[in-house]
Each structure stands twice: as C-alpha cells, then as structure tokens.
Amino acid sequence: MASDVRRLPGPFSFGAGKADTHGVERVVxxxxxxxxxxxxxxDIVHLVEEDHRVQVAYTVPPSSRYANGAHDYLRDAGLWEMPWSQAVELPWDLVVSAGDGMLERLHGPIMTLTHGIGPNGYVDRxxxxxxxxxxxxxxFGQQALTMYGRVISSAIMLGHEDHLPMLAAACPEALPASVVAGDPCFDRILASRGRRTAxxxxxxxxxxxxxxxxxxxHGSESLMSRHPELLTTITRELPSDRYRxxxxxxxxxxSAHGKSQIRAWFSASIEAGAVLLPPEEGWRAALVAADLLFADHSSVVCYGAALGLPTLLAPFAAEDVLPGSVFAxxxxxxxxxxxxxxxxxxxxEALRAWSPxxxxxxRAQLTSVPGGAAREFRRVMYRLLGLAEPRTEPxxxxxxxxxxxxxxYR
Structure with a gap:
C-alpha cells in the first residue's frame, strides 16, 4: 500500500516549473x-491522458473499506499515485471519480460516473x-451528492435518460449538473464482439x-455468500466435454479476502477445468466469448444479458431490486x-427460454447513447478543463x- 507521506513532485507543486519538462497546461x-x-x-482516462497538454495523477481517498484494492491496482499498473493528504491541498483543473466519498475535500471541478450500470438497487441497510x-x-442520495449547501459535482454522468427522473426525485438540486452520456463500459463490450474467437x-x-x-x-446477499457450494460444485456438475x-x-x-485466499478457495475448481479470472479485467472479454451466463443481482448480469447471453439468475432478494431498473x-x-x-x-432451460x-x-434501457459514450465524455471533460478538444475522433x-x-499450487 502506498505511503501517505511521500509527496509527489512534478506539475503539482510550487516547484512545477523546474520539474515539468513537457509544458503541461492542465492537471487532472x-x-x-x-x-x-x-x-x-x-475506460475513459485515455480521453485526456493522451493529450500532451494534460498531466494525469491518481489518488485513493481513505473512505472505502476496499481501498487496498485501489492501491494495489495503481501500483501494479505503474500509475502515478499521489498521497491523499497532498491531493486535498492542491488545485486541480479536473477531478474525475467513479465513486463517492470525501470528494468535497478536493479543489476543482468534479465529474462523477457510476462504476456499474447505474441505478439498480439500494444501499445496504x-x-x-x-x-x-x-x-x-x-x-443518487443527498448524502452522496451534496455537502455544505452545494452539489459536489459539476458534471454527473448518467447512462440513460430514464435516470434523470430518479435523480430528480432523490436530489433535485443535482439535476442541473446531470449529463446523459451513455455507458463507456458497455460500449467497449460491444466494440469487442469481433474478437470473440480470440x-x-x-x-x-x-x-x-x-x-x-x-x-x-460481493456482500451478504451475493451468490458467493449465500450459495458458495454452487461456485465450487458447478464445474463437477457440468460435463467438461460440453462446457467451459x-x-x-x-x-x-x-480486496476483502486477498488474491491468494480466493485462488485457494477455487483451486479444486481450477484443477477440475474451470477458469478463474483476475479481478482487474477479463470478465468483459469472457461475456463476449460466452454462450451462457449464471449470475446474481449485479451489473455483470445486466451487461451480459444486454449483450445477448441466455441468462440464469442466482436467487436474489426482491426487496433489493430497484423497480424499473435494468435488473428488474x-x-x-x-x-x-x-x-x-x-x-x-x-x-x-434458460437457453431454450431466451429470446433475442x-x-x-x-440494451435500449441500458444506454441512451449507444456507441457514443467516448464522444460525450470527452466533450464534457474538455469543457470543464477549458481546453479545445483534439481534432481526432475519440x-x-x-x-x-x-x-x-x-x-x-502448481
């Protein structure tokens, strides 16, 4: 985990003029x-980080019990992580977040997006x-969107027009900051369909x-929590000559249990022929490659079904499902x-019952801007940065x- 005392040099401090060798105009x-x-x-950082006028840094606020996963990801990816204590002291030309918590402590225009398909359920009680x-x-709640009498974000990126009335009902003050921009995650899934064989x-x-x-x-209502035996026995139940x-x-x-422990829990399944994907990436490519999907109440199951996968749902708590949502x-x-x-x-049976x-x-309920999220996100990011967009298409x-x-154990 990154230390919170090693401060970063570069175009972020009073010594920026000496450290910057590239003529950076904006910091994100x-x-x-x-x-x-x-x-x-x-999914969206490339929209600004490839611009030679822009410098991107990362930080991890101490607001999530799963923050260790973010620290590990940034380190392993070679991304420049700034200590939170330093990030809150500096002005930023743009702040981008796919979560909420402590954003009000940062100085600069803030753009937020969801880290799933959008409104799908409720916070745990x-x-x-x-x-x-x-x-x-x-x-979508007042607690997440407002602080000290102001809306925290300058731009709240929504995937679908149907999310607007939900936002208006939960926090009407945030509606002027909303932007219907589509879903960059699902757009990447759709763009990957030509690679199914690979x-x-x-x-x-x-x-x-x-x-x-x-x-x-994850959580107490998840498939892994409620029916862990299914995850370990499904490989034995499905003939290996017919199923992967x-x-x-x-x-x-x-992040909660550790990579070694998860791999140990599924070691017998892997040795029996199952594939275990790492947490950083792989699930989207697997959806493109798949013929069938078995999943619980989550964004993954909605993305897979919208892609066209015949789906079998794990048992779920009906009171946790948001009426009118994609999962509903x-x-x-x-x-x-x-x-x-x-x-x-x-x-x-799920395969036979499924209709194209x-x-x-x-899919029509998942995004209002199919294939256009990169364009919409970049437009808003450069508006907040006060820079002209690159001439090339995103x-x-x-x-x-x-x-x-x-x-x-191999």
Whole structure:
C-alpha cells in the first residue's frame, strides 16, 4: 500500500516549473475509491491522458473499506499515485471519480460516473439499534451528492435518460449538473464482439464447448455468500466435454479476502477445468466469448444479458431490486436457479427460454447513447478543463483478451 507521506513532485507543486519538462497546461486527478472504480476510470482516462497538454495523477481517498484494492491496482499498473493528504491541498483543473466519498475535500471541478450500470438497487441497510429508514439509491442520495449547501459535482454522468427522473426525485438540486452520456463500459463490450474467437481461445474453450460465465457480486446477499457450494460444485456438475466454466468474482471480494485466499478457495475448481479470472479485467472479454451466463443481482448480469447471453439468475432478494431498473426488467425474462435441482438442466432451460428480443429490450434501457459514450465524455471533460478538444475522433477500444489465473499450487 502506498505511503501517505511521500509527496509527489512534478506539475503539482510550487516547484512545477523546474520539474515539468513537457509544458503541461492542465492537471487532472483520477480518484479511485476501490478497485472497481479504478477499472471503470480506465475506460475513459485515455480521453485526456493522451493529450500532451494534460498531466494525469491518481489518488485513493481513505473512505472505502476496499481501498487496498485501489492501491494495489495503481501500483501494479505503474500509475502515478499521489498521497491523499497532498491531493486535498492542491488545485486541480479536473477531478474525475467513479465513486463517492470525501470528494468535497478536493479543489476543482468534479465529474462523477457510476462504476456499474447505474441505478439498480439500494444501499445496504446496516444492523443497528435505531429504527429502519428508507434506503437510498447508491450515488443518487443527498448524502452522496451534496455537502455544505452545494452539489459536489459539476458534471454527473448518467447512462440513460430514464435516470434523470430518479435523480430528480432523490436530489433535485443535482439535476442541473446531470449529463446523459451513455455507458463507456458497455460500449467497449460491444466494440469487442469481433474478437470473440480470440477470447474463447484465451479461455481454452474448444469449438465444441459452451462457455458458461459464473459471476458473483460481493456482500451478504451475493451468490458467493449465500450459495458458495454452487461456485465450487458447478464445474463437477457440468460435463467438461460440453462446457467451459469461467468464474468471475467481484473485485471487492478479492480486496476483502486477498488474491491468494480466493485462488485457494477455487483451486479444486481450477484443477477440475474451470477458469478463474483476475479481478482487474477479463470478465468483459469472457461475456463476449460466452454462450451462457449464471449470475446474481449485479451489473455483470445486466451487461451480459444486454449483450445477448441466455441468462440464469442466482436467487436474489426482491426487496433489493430497484423497480424499473435494468435488473428488474431482466427478472421478468430470465429464470431463477433452483439450488435443489441440477444446474445443467436449468442452464439448458434458460437457453431454450431466451429470446433475442430480450437483449434488444435491455440494451435500449441500458444506454441512451449507444456507441457514443467516448464522444460525450470527452466533450464534457474538455469543457470543464477549458481546453479545445483534439481534432481526432475519440476511440472506443476493445477490451484486452482474458488472462486466466494459474492454479495456486502448481
């Protein structure tokens, strides 16, 4: 984990004139609360970091229990992490975050985006002696969006026009800062479809095998928490000559328990032929490569179903589902698993019951700017920076091939 005492030089301090050898005109801070937010920022950072007028730095606020995952990601990726104590003392031309928490301490125009598909459920209700209260939509409540009598963000990036009335109901003061800009994550998934064969090869899937992605969110209601036995037995239940099982666990699971422990828990599955993906990337390529999806209440299952994957849902708590959300619509289309019945039979039934029209319906509800998120995000980023946009068209790059983890004990 990065120390909070080693201050960074460069175009961030009074000595910037001596340290800067490139003539930087603007400085941008990427705020990574946890690993999931860090990977989402990776979808858009290229829109500014390739500009020779711009310098990008990263920081991790001490507001998330999963902050260790962000520190590890920045270190391993070779990204320039600034101590939080230094970041809050400096002026920034643009601050970008895919999470909330402590952003009001930073100085500069702030742009926020979700680290999932957007409003999909509610914040968890904590155990405490006090009476129950209504649960907010993550990232949409007054507590997340306002502080000291002001809206924290200058630009709140939304994926769909349907999110506007939700924001207006939860925090009407934030509505003037909202921008319907689409979903850069889903755009990259769509841009990757031409690489399906390469992704399947990277996963070790033969032409005769069906790739089944098995995904778990994090928390007490997740598949891994409620039905861990399914994650470890599904490889044995599905014949290896017909199926290639790919396991994709939410990054916060890895941050909470450690990479070595997760690999140990799934070591028997890997040795039996399953593929375990690392937390940083790989799940999107796996969705493109897949034929079937088995997942719980999460963004992953919504992305996969919108891509066109026949889907089997893990058991979920109905009270956690936001009415009118993409996941709520998916529950009307996809069957839910019966833990007491054979998984293979239920996957076959999910395949037979799936209609291509389902994907079109979900996709229309997921983004209002299909394929255009890079354009919209860059436009807003450069408006806040006060710079003219580059003349070249912004790129939406395909995701990298998956890199399955090796067995821990080999």
């Amino acid at each position: 801070l990427m705020v990574t609360h946890h690993l999931a937010s860090a990977t989402r920022l990776a 904590r155990d405490s002696p006090g009476p129950a209260a209504p649960r907010a939509i993550p990232g 992704y399947r090869n990277a996963l070790g899937a033969s032409p005769d095998q069906q790739v089944v992605v098995v995904s778990s969110h 099982v790919v396991l994709a666990m939410h990054p916060n699971i890895w 619509r998916l529950t009307e289309m996809a069957p839910a698993l019966d833990p007491k019945s054979a998984v293979a039979d239920q996957l076959d 029209a389902n994907a079109a319906t979900l 790129l939406t790059r395909p995701v990298l091939p998956p890199r399955p983890l090796e067995p821990l």
